[in-house]
Each structure stands twice: as C-alpha cells, then as structure tokens.
Amino acid sequence: MKHRQAQRQIRVIVALLLTLGIGTVWYKYTVLGFPLLASETQDVWRLEARLSFTALGGPVTARLNMPDPIDTLRPVFSTSLATAYDFRIERSAEREEAVWTRPDAPPGPEEVTLYTELFFADLPGYSYLPPSGVPSESGTVDQAILNTVSDYVSQRELDGAALVSFVLRELNNPVSELWLLLQRDSANASERLQLAIDILAGQAIAAMSVAGVELKDRQRNRPPKRILMVYLDEVWQGFDPGAALALDNNRFLPMQQGGESIFEVSGGEDSNLQISVVRTQRASFLNAVENARQGSSWLIDFSIYSLPVDQQSTFKLLLLIPLGALVVVILRNIVGIRTSGTFMPILIALTFLQTSLFAGLVLFLAVVSLGLLMRSYLSQLNLLLVPRIASVLVFVIIIYAAIGIASHKLGLRWGMAVTFFPMIILAWTIERMSILWDEEGAREVLVQGSGSLLTACIAYLLMANKMVADTVFLYPEALLIVLAVIIGIGSYSGYRLSDLRRFAPMERY
C-alpha cells in the first residue's frame, strides 16, 4: 500500500524536524548560554561613573577609560548623562574610551556621567586578558635586598594564591620581618602594591596593579579601587591588597592598568571620578541574546533578534499562533471536540489576549447571540448568501458600536475592547452557527459553540502565559518541534477520546 510509504516519510520528516529543533535549542542552551526558561533572571550591574571637574572656561575634552575587555564581560549599553557635551565612544586596538567634548564650557564646576549596564556571562574558563604582556620589574628596590626577601619568602614553601596572600599580609603588617629585610619602615598603599609586584617577580610570578570598580550592590560615589592582578595557573587572578585575599573576578571590573590613565580632562582642573554601583535583575535571555549577538553567532545574526525591537514584538505574537494551532489539532484530532470553523478559536484566543479572558468571553457571547437573533430574522427573508453575510457584518458593527457606547455610559471601560474582535470572522461565525441551527438544531450549535470557546480558552491560557511566550521567543526553533508534533498527529489513525465515548455501548457486544 502507498500508505506504508507515506507513513515512513512522515516518520523521517518528524524525526528530522525533532532533531533540528531539539538540536538548535540544545546548541543555544549549552553553547550560547541561553537559559532554558525565559523566567530565569540574572544579575546586571548598573554603573554610574561621574567625572567632576572645574572648567577653566573654553574648550573642554574629558576622557574616561571604559571597562577593559574580559571574555565574560558583556556590556548591555552605555550612554552619557551630560547635557551640552558631545559624547562619543572611541575604540582603538588597546582600549575603549568615552569622550565628552564641549567647545565653550563656562568656567566653574562641571560634571559628566557615563551610565553603563553590564553583566558577566557564566562561562567556564574566565580570564582577564591584559592587552600588554607581562610587565617588567620596576627596579625601585635594590637587587641585593630583593634577593634576601626572595629567600625569606621561599623559605615558607608556599605557592600560588597562598604565596600572594602571604606577601600582601606581610606588607600590610607594619611590624613584620619583611620590613626589616627591605630596610624600610613602611610605605603608602601604592608603594606597597609596587613592592608586592617586585617581590612576586622575584618568585617568577607576573603581577601588575589594576584600577577598577568593585561590584557590590548599592555602592555610592566611591573612587576607583586599585588591586593586584596576578598571573596564576595561566589566568589572571585579582587580589584585594587590603584584605590580602583573592577577589571574585566576576565582581571586579578592571578599567585601567599599567601606565594608562583612568580618566583625563583637558580644559579643566581638580578632576575627580566617583563611581556608584547598583545591582539589578534582568531576564537571562535578554542577556543571552546580547551575549550571542556580540559573539556574532550566525544563528543569532539571522534570527528574529536581528530585527528592530518594535518588529520583534510583532513576531512575538506571531510565534504564538503555532501553539494555538497545536491546541486546535490536539483538541480536534485526539480529544475529538467539535469547533465551529477550524481556526476560528485561535483568532478568538488572540482577541482574548487583548481584551482579557473575562471581558472577551462576555463580549463574544453578547455579539454572537445578538448576531444570531438578527440572523434568524434574516433567514425568513430568504436573502442570497453574500448580501446575507454582508447584512450580518453590518449588524455586527452596529452591535460593536452599541456595546462600546453602552459600556462607556455605564463606566465599564473593558466594553470598549469589543473592537479588538475580528468582525469578518464573527460575521462568518454567526452565519455558520445559524446554518447549523437550521440544519442540525440548537443542540449542535451549543456543542460546537462551547467547543470553540473551550478551545479558544485553552489556547488563550497557553498563549497568555508570559513564560511560554518568552520561551518561544527565546527558542523560535521550538516551532520545528511543534510542527513535528502536528505532523505526527496528522498521521495518527488511532481513536479519539470522543470515539471512545461514542462507541462505549459497543462493549456490550
């Protein structure tokens, strides 16, 4: 039989679609770091870097180093909060800088602010990538002294992070033996940092001083923090020199290293940088999309996310329609519910999305029952088909207007939502139900009418679920899975639930 061949083809198509759909979802989930559910959230850091200075009068140029590239760091966006200044971001091979310029700044205090949102992708193998190589020793300490210090440190037989912590702790302790060996009394913070770099170099460990922002929630107006970055086990690890402990790299945002300046103001003096940090939550998938776009994955480049935002939201609605179709297919071919018009319930469900369920149901019942009343009168006139439906359509519009005006007068705001109903579809529904009434009786109208509404309600509940909507938007490839299920059901020749009920009396035989 040809049937066998068709069945085999269907199985192949379904398997292909499932593989493709599940495969792409899996790829996005594991490789691109998409969250499985759209409801997952992620920390996002909001930074406000405020650069204040006293303008001398005349042209002003202010430069601020942007966060250094880290392979897990994902800036969401950066914008300037400074009126009267031209703002641009300058990119070069080594650095990114925010630049404000103003040709005619009045003398006196001025302020420019960089507002940035960013997050850290939770990728394994994080590493801080300094643009330059390993810095050389500074030579501030005499080589002979350094050798004795080296011996002293080596005696401890420490390595890695423990060694770094030990050195920092010793430097922080004003009465430690180390100061004797260094033949100094003490030093300020930046000198101590330089000493640490020199001592670590003696242990063949590369280190450098880096300035940046510590990411803690609700930090107000702090100056940039300086830390020690140490190259351990082939990754750069930050150390808090004060606490002498390793830092969580995903909680420190490096902005300046080595000889770079963190900010620079020409045409002003007394410049000062203060940074505020706030932690917020954001749907993980937004981050993931951003993330993948920056990684320029072709899957993202040629997806819905490449569209402008307003057009994306149109597709967000369109992507839901296959789910509605799936509900209709399941209810009709597996359950065996009769509906009036195959896809009319989906259109009604889409309308419910705009009117809310309760208002939608009330309005639908009102329009359809008034329409049926009017249509039953038209039956007696024996009008021809097209003029008949056209009259129903006109009447539907009149009902819309009547409901709109009545609800406005009664102060029921949801009544106005009646206009969201597709009137041509409603006119056809009324026409079909009326014919059904004539041919099969009122019972069949009730059966099909309530079947349609039930289908519409289930489709609505599915499509109105924000998590479902976001997840489909996140994984449009899941539609291939939906298609596979629909095709699979299309070749299902088993019993419907309604068959089981209908043939229940057969069990007697």
Next chain:
Amino acid sequence: MFGLASPRRLREMGIVGMNKRNAIYIAQNNPRKLYPLVDDKLKTKLAAREHGIAVPRLLGVCRIQHHVRELAAFLGALPGFCIKPAQGSGGKGILVITGRDGEHFLKPSGALVRQEEVDRHVSNTMSGLHSLGGRSDVAIIEELIEFSEDFNGYSAEGVPDVRVIVFQGYPVMAMVRLSTHASDGKANLHQGAVGVGIDIATGRALNAVQHDRPISHHPDTGRDLSQLVIPRWQEVLAIAARSYEVTGLGYLGADVVLDRNRGPLLLELNARPGLAIQIANGEGLEPRLHFAWLQHQANARSVQDRVDIAMDQMMKQNF
C-alpha cells in the same frame, strides 16, 4: 470507565474511529477529483442511469431562472413530485408535494402550498440558498417514492432508506435509517433517526440505535425493530455494489430506497459515510474492510460475484 470504552477492546472489535476513517479509508481510497460526481445528485443520477441502476424517475430540471415561468404548466399535470437542490446536504431544501387541492399543492402533512411559493422555492434553490457554500445550483424535479408496505409502522414521517457501506465494490455493512418524530422526518442519524443494522447475508435486522444508544422498539410507532426484514435484499446489495463502477470511489455509502412499484432505487451516494453504522450492527468495520481488500487484491470480479461473496462471508460469526 467514565462512560468511555477501552481503546484495546474497541481495537479488538475492529471499530474504525474518525481519524482512521479520514486518514486511511477516505484519503487513500477516494481521490478528490471523484467527489463532484457524488456531491451533485443530478450527476449521480445520470451516471447511475447510464450503468443501468434504477433511480427515482427524473421529471425535470430547472437550470435557469427563466424555467420558473414554465413551472406552473409543467407541474399542473403531475399528481405528486419532489423538488430538491442537486448540491443540497442534510435534506435541506427538499419540497415534497403529495397531491393537489384545487389551485394549490398539498404537502404530506396536509399543509397547502401555493404556486408562487413553489416558484420561489425553485428560484431560491437555483441561486444557491440550500446548497453547500451557497453555490448556484439546479433544482431537480423527481417522481415521488411510494414506499413499500414492508416498512409500515417502522417509520414515522419520511421515507426509510438503506445505507450500504461499499469497499472496493464489496458491500461490507448495511443499516436501515428510519425517520422519527425527533428527526423531523429526516433519515439522518445525528438528527435523531433510528439506525437498524442489517445482516448482509439475509437482509434481517440486527440491532437498533438512536442517538448512538441501543434501542429495541421504534420510539414513535412502538414496533419491534428486530422483526424488520428488507425485501429484495439481493437487488439492494447489487445496486450498492454497482455504485463502485459508477463512481470509482473505493469507500462509499450508497443510499437505496424501496419503491412499492419499482423496487430498490438508488437515492444518492456519499463519499464520507458516517461510522454510526458500526453501533447499529454491533460490530466493527475493520475486519470486513480488510476481507474486502483481500478479495479486491486477489481478483477482479463482476458485481454479481461480489454480492455473492459478500452475502456468503460478511456475517458476524466470520470475523
């Protein structure tokens, strides 16, 4: 449980469900291009006549509005007649006139119908008022069927008809559809007509159902339905079997009526026959369809041979 049959039990009985009927029996045996022939009663009638099948006599056809003016003169000579749309469905738009009362026509109920009303009915029929999708149509004027007295007391108002499911030319299952008061004289099961399963071998009644539930007596007349026997059964089956040659449809339902004078007549054919016939017979279609398929694969047979094989084999104890 919960008023549901167990799917396993139904499968054992060989019950064909909606999905299987649509996806396998209809989709694979009835090419779409053959549908227009069965969806248009006039075409069916003419094709059946060409194949030597007896049909209710065609008195006339109104094809254009112009014909309506000649209607009064034409109908004046007839004692009784029936007007129906060629593409109507579910008995819609059928006007039955059984006699005359002076100027006026009489319906079976005794109601008077004026000439203008008949004219308008025909005119509306041609403009598609009673047809599927409102397509313009033709009105068929047919001889009245006088149903055989064998059905006395078995039908409330309308004409009972015999529905035979024919698969690849083999009659596989049959039932009589008896109109009831609830079905408004129509022979459609889902409108409340009674379905009585008929033994293919003998033409005798098996079980009866109304609204998909078993019954034993006619709800209006109270007659014992198990006593029903279809006269000239072999001829009924032959008409049904021959519709396969007429239409080419592998899976079809043939509706046959029994006229007192002319015997079995083919009323209409259906490319999507319903499944309630299984309840009326207390048996699933699948084993019989399978048997017919094997016969069809084995040999090309004449109508008479197919009817003989069916009468010999299509009985409950064989499956």
